[in-house]
Amino acid sequence: MAQVPVTGRFHRLRPTTGKRIEIDIDGETVTASSEDTVLVAVLSARRIVRRSEFGGGGRAGMCLMGACQDCWMWTADGRRLRACTTRIAPGMSLRTDPPGDHLWPGRS
Amino acid sequence: MMPGEAKRVAIVGAGPAGVRAAERLVKAGLAPIVIDEGFSAGGQIYRRPPGGEVKDYSASYGADASRARAIHQAFARIGERIDYRPQTLAWNIRENRLWIARDGNAEAIAFDALLLATGALDRSIPVPGWDLPGCYTMGGSQIALKAHGCAIGERVAFVGTGPLLYLVAWQYSKAGATVVSVLDTAPRGSQLRAIPGLLARPDFLMRGARFRADLARQRIPVHTGATPLRIEGADDVERLVWEDASGREHVETIDAVALGFHLRSETQLADLAGVAFSFDDTLSQWVPQRDASGRTGVRGIYMAGDGARVLGADAAEAGGRLAACAILADLGRAVDVQEVERLQASMTKFERFRDALATAFPWPAALAAGVADDAQICRCENITAGQLREVASLKGAPELNRAKALSRVGMGRCQGRYCGPAAAEILAACQGKSLDAVGRMRGQAPVKPLSGALKMKDADA
Numbered sequence: 001m002a003q004v005p006v007t008g009r010f011h012r013l014r015p016t017t018g019k020r021i022e023i024d025i026d027g028e029t030v031t032a033s034s035e036d037t038v039l040v041a042v043l044s045a046r047r048i049v050r051r052s053e054f055g056g057g058g059r060a061g062m063c064l065m066g067a068c069q070d071c072w073m074w075t076a077d078g079r080r081l082r083a084c085t086t087r088i089a090p091g092m093s094l095r096t097d098p099p100g101d102h103l104w105p106g107r108s
Numbered sequence: 109m110m111p112g113e114a115k116r117v118a119i120v121g122a123g124p125a126g127v128r129a130a131e132r133l134v135k136a137g138l139a140p141i142v143i144d145e146g147f148s149a150g151g152q153i154y155r156r157p158p159g160g161e162v163k164d165y166s167a168s169y170g171a172d173a174s175r176a177r178a179i180h181q182a183f184a185r186i187g188e189r190i191d192y193r194p195q196t197l198a199w200n201i202r203e204n205r206l207w208i209a210r211d212g213n214a215e216a217i218a219f220d221a222l223l224l225a226t227g228a229l230d231r232s233i234p235v236p237g238w239d240l241p242g243c244y245t246m247g248g249s250q251i252a253l254k255a256h257g258c259a260i261g262e263r264v265a266f267v268g269t270g271p272l273l274y275l276v277a278w279q280y281s282k283a284g285a286t287v288v289s290v291l292d293t294a295p296r297g298s299q300l301r302a303i304p305g306l307l308a309r310p311d312f313l314m315r316g317a318r319f320r321a322d323l324a325r326q327r328i329p330v331h332t333g334a335t336p337l338r339i340e341g342a343d344d345v346e347r348l349v350w351e352d353a354s355g356r357e358h359v360e361t362i363d364a365v366a367l368g369f370h371l372r373s374e375t376q377l378a379d380l381a382g383v384a385f386s387f388d389d390t391l392s393q394w395v396p397q398r399d400a401s402g403r404t405g406v407r408g409i410y411m412a413g414d415g416a417r418v419l420g421a422d423a424a425e426a427g428g429r430l431a432a433c434a435i436l437a438d439l440g441r442a443v444d445v446q447e448v449e450r451l452q453a454s455m456t457k458f459e460r461f462r463d464a465l466a467t468a469f470p471w472p473a474a475l476a477a478g479v480a481d482d483a484q485i486c487r488c489e490n491i492t493a494g495q496l497r498e499v500a501s502l503k504g505a506p507e508l509n510r511a512k513a514l515s516r517v518g519m520g521r522c523q524g525r526y527c528g529p530a531a532a533e534i535l536a537a538c539q540g541k542s543l544d545a546v547g548r549m550r551g552q553a554p555v556k557p558l559s560g561a562l563k564m565k566d567a568d569a
Contacts, residue, residue, distance in 0.1 A: 009242065009364075013283045014257030017163045035157040040256045047344060048241050054490040058343055060241035062487070062526070064248035065152050066145055067229050067374070069521035069557060070487065080559075085195070087147065087158035 009060055010043040021090040024076070026097075032088050039064065039071050039083035042094060049073050049083050050096050074098050115439050118143065118206050118217055120198045120377060121225035123151020124421045125413025125428035127183045129223050132432035134186045136441055141191040141217060143198045143208055149183040150176065151227055152247060153421045155255045168254055170279060171315065175421065199554035201381040204408060209558055215565040221408050221435045224378050225428060226415035228371035231393075232526045233476045235267070236483035237339030238367060239490070245526075246368025250276045259285035261364025265348045267336045269294045269469040270370040271316060274330075277366075278319040281326050288360050290323060291334035291350055293369070293472040299332065305464025308457050335475065338483075339365055369471060371418045372529065376551030381409045387544035390463055392471050393529070394548040400452050402431035403438070410435055423458035426451050476530040477537035485534070486527045488520025493534055500538035507547040511535050521557055524549040 018035030025042055032041035039061050042049050048058035049071050061071035064084045071083040076093035078100060117133055119126045122144035133140045142149075148160035154169065154176040156162055162180070165173040193210065200207035205216040230245035237243070244252070244260045246268055252258045259280060265288045266277040277290045306313045323330055333353030340347040348360045378396045379385070383404040385394045395417060402410045412431040413424035430451045437443045479485060481494030496515045505511035508518070508531065517531050518524030524531070528549050535546045 009261060010252060010256075010258040011260075011262050011285070012258050013253070013285060014167060016257060017157065017161065018159070035159050036256065037158060040252070040258060044258070052239075052490065054488075057239060058241045062243065062248055063229065063245045064251040065155075065229070066556065067522065067525050068245070068487070072521075082557075085145065 007046060008044045009047045010040060012044065021088070023088060023091065024093040026095055034088065034090070036088045037084055038073065038081060038086045038088050038092070038094065041088040042073070042083060046096070048096060114139075115220040116141070116218060117221045117223070117435055117439075118219040119223045119225060120206070121151065121227055121413065121415065122146060122149035122183065122192075122194075123153060123225060123227050123413060123424060124179055125225035125227075125415070125424040125431070126151070126223070127179050128425045128428035129225060129412060129432040129435075130190055130428075131182050131186055132429050133435065134189045136432075136436050138436075139189055139191065142193065143196050143206070143217075144192070144194045145197055147194055148180075149192070149194075150180055151421075152251060154179050155251055156180070157255055167257075170282070172421070179425075197554075197556055197558070198377060199556060199558060201377055201409075207553075209554075209562060212559040212561055212563060213565060214558075214562045219408065221410065221439065222381070223402070223410045223412060223428075223431050223435065224381070224415055225411075225413045225424070225431075226374040226377055228414035228418050229374055229525055230368040231370045231372040231471070231529050232367065233268075233369055233472065233530050234479050234483055234485045234487075234493070234527070235336045235339055235365075235367060236480050237341070237345075238365075239484045239487045240339055240341050240343075240345045242341075242345030242363055243339060243365045243367060246270075246272045246276055246366050247371070249364075249366035250279065253279055253283055253285075257283075259283070259364075260366065261345070261362070262286060263288050263362045264364045264366060265360055265362045266290045266366045267334075267348070267350075268292070268366075268368040268370075269472065270368065271312075271465060271469070272368060272371070273469075274316060274319045274323070277328070278322055280366075281323060281328060287323070287326075287328045288348075288362050290328060290330040291336060292330070292332045292469070293334060293336075293475060294332060294469040295353065296332040298470055299468045302464045302468030305460060305467060308460040308464065312461065336367075338480075370465075370469065371414060373415050373418060374525075375415065376523070376555040378404070378409070378411060378415075379551035380553055380555065382406050383409060383411070385548060390466050392473060392543055394544075399434075400430075400455065401434035401448065402427060403434050417462075419455075419458040419462050423455060426454045426458070430455070473533055473543070476533035479530055479534060485530055486517045486520050488522050488527075489516055491515060491517050491520075493530075496531060496534055497538050500535050505535070506539075507545075508532055508535060508549050509547065511546075512549060518549050523552060523555065
């Protein structure tokens, strides 16, 4: 793996066993490991995965095991995914803000 | 097994309890279906990277390497004999059917026996500023390291109480992370008082002592009797303000916090199945009722592992085997009485140790009850402790579910998993009631968010 970009929140302490892949976060290409979850891939390069729809603060997940629901992100084509329980894949295109008119259900 | 005799046994969870239960059932000739939210078996304690391959067990699991490997191998051996469904959510239980979903496809599984081995989650207390990005649960901080080799930040403070606090801080320091401080809300005296009880498991007591000694050798400050006051920062975690046992305030410059006050059982499915709960005074929480083998009062529903009672991974292995024996006996299979007695005897030791841990690292009820009015108690929908208190006093919500409906605390996407324990303390304190008198938040199906576009497969009869 390449050096951890200084912009990332997570700090890799062990070399990853995965292959180096490229993904897209908010239109920028970054590298990740094929053994990452989406959460680990994004936070190795960025500080947040989304903004709270109740107040706008940045969010970066909390439990990492699919319980707190803090890390739901969007894909460029408007799908939602829970970053900590989704495996990263080459070419994934992720968004920290809802693309287009997509809003979180339940919020009008 | 003869045709027509086949009984359907379903297991939810593939951690130590689920794996050992499945293994025992396979040994008796059954072919259970195992529902697992994870990518691969192991649970959170022996979690693996998404691909399921662990290159270096020692680097990933430290002192637990051989146990982690044993669980992974045990599950691999029975792989061909069971119906394993990874990355699958069990989200409802109705009329002896377990509702599951994977990738937007839902299905109802009919069962004769269902074992809930759903594991645990952090028992959290809101600290003002915990909604800033960079604040993680203790368990989540450990997962980052264990499964992904990552630290949650460059300068991490560990805050809370319980054995996991010291374990994770130690693991971070050993892996080369900067551990700024370890702040334990438990007073030193309570930890010394618990030593006789902790001797129920001398190996674990020694391990805890070693973690402390190593942290001291690394000159990492460890403070008992500490009180976290607030996490500060403009749009990120920047500082932790805390008070020491003598009342002096301190400020640490950090970029991440690991926060956790023991674990609690994930019981929402048990609740939906109709399992009765009782209030446990030692743990100050509601626990599902079951017998010494994991049978609940609901016919066909069994519980094992940390999802039934938080006793740790070793106890979960024994509990999973016990529940499998109970299922086999109830299905009319012969079960070795000595095997059951031996397993039950081992559980007694784990129970004794757990009680001593509750003495050593008491749940800081006052910290939870006293969360500042302007602090967010619900991270999902940014609802403050003050808003909950207003509902409790002005609108007179007599119990937790009413307070939830009025304040929305517990109605967010985590469904009360992280706000629930503190919400109960706040409500009880507001109304001058005991904790058990305000009740407990009921589980709701689906127990976790489902994709909006869910396709139903016909329920099999």
